[in-house]
Amino acid sequence: MKKLDLNKLDEEPIEVQQAVAFYASHTISEVRVTTEERYKYYSVLEDAGLLESLKSAVKP
DSSP states (O other): HHHHHHHGGGOOOOOHHHHHHHHHHHHHHHHOOOOHHHHHHHHHHTTTTTSSTTTTTOOO
C-alpha cells in the first residue's frame, strides 16, 4: 500500500484530495454518510493505492 505525505497532498489529483478529506471527516467526526458516498470516495483511495480493498463493501 502506498503512503501519503500530507505535506504534499496538494500535489495529488483533486479526486484524491477530496477522498482523503472525506475519509478523515468520516473517520474522525463519525459523520453519517450514505453507502453510495462512502463507496465513491473509498474507491478513489483504493484505486490510488492508499486504502486496502474493503471486502465487505457492496456497490450501491
